[in-house]
Amino acid sequence: MTDREIPRIVSARWDLADGHTLERYRETGGYAALEKAVTTMTPAQVHEEVKAASLLGRGGAGFPAGVKWGFTPPGVFPRYLVVNGDESEPGTYKDRIIMERDPHLLIEGVLLACYAIGAAQAFLYVRGEMALAQERLAQALNDAYAAGLIGRNILGSDFSVDVVLHWGAGAYIVGEETALIESLEGLRGMPRLKPPFFPAAKGLYMQPTVVNNVETLSNLPWIVANGGAAFADLGAESSKGTRLFAVSGHVRNPGVFEVEFGTTTFRDVIFGERYADGIRDGNRLKAFIPGGASAPWFYEEHLDLPLEAGAVGAAGSMLGSGAIVVMDETTDAVKAAWRIVRFFARESCGKCTPCREGTAWLEKILRRILDGHGRPADVDKLLDICDNISPSITFPPKQTTICPLGPSAVSPIASAIMRFRDEFYAYCGGGEITVPVNGKAYLSTPPTVGANP
Amino acid sequence: MARFTDENVAIAEEIIARYPRKRSALIPLLHLAQEQDGYVTEEAMEHIAELVGITPAEVLGTASFYEMFKREPVGEYLVNVCTNISCMLLGGEELLHHLENRLGIKAGETTPDGKFTLEDVECIAACTEAPCLQVNYRYFYRVTPERADQLVEDLRAGKLSHEVPRHGVLSRVRQVLPENRAGVAPPDRNVEPAWLARNETATEGDT
Incomplete structure (x- = not known):
């Protein structure tokens, strides 16, 4: 970890009691980037x-925003901007804080994006369960309209x-961008085929x-105010700027931290005094999820990896939505895997058979194992x-x-079985594993860095 | 009361006018119905169908996909306890079971007096504040069994009515699109936004 002071780009106003008000936002430099863009820059x-x-x-997907903007075909209008505020990936807690504590920062970013891409209307889709975020954004939008910062x-x-505020109504899958668009059209939130429906x-x-x-x-207000080059000076390799990470689970000081992207390591944020401050009760680390429930698990040997997309990808997982969930030695790996799988089984939209049927069966078999009715063949069946x-x-x-x-x-099943097969055997007896994971036959010794499924 | 009141019809029409296509207002209108009646009634879905210009079955088709839309009455307080991974690690399941015992119901049920409905829910994005729960979508962080008992007592006594509005009420602030709104951008009108012409002017200036 570098010791240099890094700017707080997206969390600058989180400590202010009135950071969500237009008055305080403008006092602290807010809407200066919008003014700069509109008066001195072309889109x-x-x-x-x-x-x-x-x-x-x-x-979650980590695609470069500037490149994504460039995919809109020329000459076809109107274009729309849709803001994905449907934060629901288990372990993820950061977008809600921005919406609650600094709603104008998001709105200014929305306006800058609309200006750049030529969007004539923006829809701000906030997760249904986030009542306070909806309130803060509604007030912020009303105030910004009245101040002539949005509108004609x-x-x-x-x-x-x-900018139209829109709420969801409880469906994880709506965080997938084409499902979000379906939902915004008043339909069931089921993903569309890509191609042809690239948004x-x-x-x-x-x-x-x-x-x-x-x-x-x-991030856009800071980038426009300070320049893209200044942003790219922060971070490392393919991961520039700063990034929010929520560290939860068995740590002494769980929290949401803005850190320099790509230079900070997992050890820094999990054990660093400024951050999560280590494992509770002096316990040992058993495993951690590096990027939300969808990500394969990491272990002690991965702690010195930087929070950098390329390095984490090469080691077999992902930074995903910036959610680090820490499990200590007291954690039941089978139960943790079951709980994550139950989530996906409940949230499957039902459109594709392998997901609808598969996640439901995975959940049932794991539940059976936990209830003490597991069979020796179940571990192999799960992998099948x-x-x-x-x-x-x-x-x-x-x-x-x-x-x-x-x-x-x-991800959670392959992770848990590969690393903690003895725990599965303790529940249901030893079986034979015939399904190759990650193209390899089952490993008799725990995998090391890079070999994690 | 189940169809929209006159006041809510006016709000509904204003919401519909924000979107290039009426059907996009469907989820906001279902929320409005739930705000009015505490749950989404069949009559409200029929009324929404009329306002949006689709069939009641299409309204039901959308409403039934989303967990927040209750098509049966629920308790005055909907208590959602998170048991997903971060909360599970720190006692979310034990908290749920404690509340089941305390309220005398299982998750998914409503107390006989109609005060509380208890749900076992997925991640509600407060993972660093585990274990957490929501009452009518208002957060309570790091909830111990003792705090849960106190919360139930306070809710019964009506002490939290300022913090926790009745079920159905989400944002207590409504977005109002004023006179200076830019207006909807209909998908069938291919007009380049005025400010994009600045790109061409700048390019000409460079040459």
Whole structure:
């Protein structure tokens, strides 16, 4: 970890009791980037700064935002911006804090994105269960409209856009961008096939649509104010700027921390005094999830990996949505796997058979094992079902489904069985494992760095 | 009361006018129905169908996908206890069982007096504050069994009515699109936004 002081780009106002008000937002430099963009920059120049910043999407997939914007076909209008505020990946807690404590930061980011891509209307989709975030955003939007910062002829310019606040109603799958668009069209939130329905070309109402995550957009005011190059000076390799990580589970000081992206290590954020401050009660680390429930688990040997997309990917997992869940030695690995699988079984939208049937059967078999009725063949059966959902159980996963939800349920099972097979055997007796994981036959010794499924 | 009141019809029409296509207002209108009646009634779904121009079956088709839309009455207080991974690690299941015993119901049930409905829910994005729960979608963090007992008592005594509105009420602030709104961008009108012309002007200036 570098000791240099890094700017707080998206968490600057979290400690202010009134950071959510327009007055305090403007007093602390808010809407200066919007004014700068609208009065001194062309839309293309704003887009260039975001490209120069190499800002990766913060929702989970980690795709470069500037590149994503560039996929909208020229000459086709209207374009829409859809803000993905449907934060629901287990372990993930960061977008809600931005929406509650600094709603104007998000709104300014939305306006900058609309200006750059030429969106005439933006829809801000907030998760249904987040009542306070909805309240804060509604108030912030009303205040910003009244101040001439949103609406017709923003700040007296030719830039006009409406931002419409929209709430979901309880469905994890709506965080997937095409499902979010279906939901915004008043339909059941089921993902669309890609191709042909890439949102940038055929999105909301079959028009070019950019879907960006809340944290992603909240970086834009800083990038426009300070320049993309200054943003790219922070971080490392393919991971620039700062990033929010929520560290939860068996740590002494769980919290949401803004750290320099790519230079900080897992050991820093899990054990560092400034951050999560180590495992509770002096216990030992058993495993940790590096990027939300969909991510394969990491172990002690991964602690010195940097929080950098490339390094984590090469080691067989992902940073995903910035959610680190720490499990200490008291954790029942079978139970932890079951609880995550139950989530995916409950949240499967039912469109694709391997996911709808597969996740349900995985959950039932794991429940049976936990209830003491497991059979020796169950461990192999679990992996066989995983193999049917995601052939050869690799990471990143292969899909037999339209979206990655089904394959996500494979991660915790493969992780738990590969590493903690004795715990499964303790529940249901030793069996034979014949299903190869990650293209390899079952390993008799625990895998080391890089070999994690 | 189940169809929208006159006041809510006016709100519904204003919401519909925000979207390029009426059907996009469906989820917001279902929330409005739940705000009015505490749950989504069949009559409300029929009324929404009329307002949006689709069939009642299509309204039901969407409503039934989303967990927050209750099509049967629920308790005055909907208590959602998170038992997903971060909360499970720190006692979320024990908290749920404690509340089941305390309220005398299983998760998914409502107390006979209609005060409480208890649910075992998935991650509600408060993972660093585990174990957590929501009452009518208002958060309570790091809830011990003792705090849960106190919470139940306070809710019964009506002490938290400022913090926790009745079920169905989400945001207590409504977005109002004022006179200076930009207006909807209909998908069938291919017009380049005015400010994008700045790109061309800048390019000409460079040459």
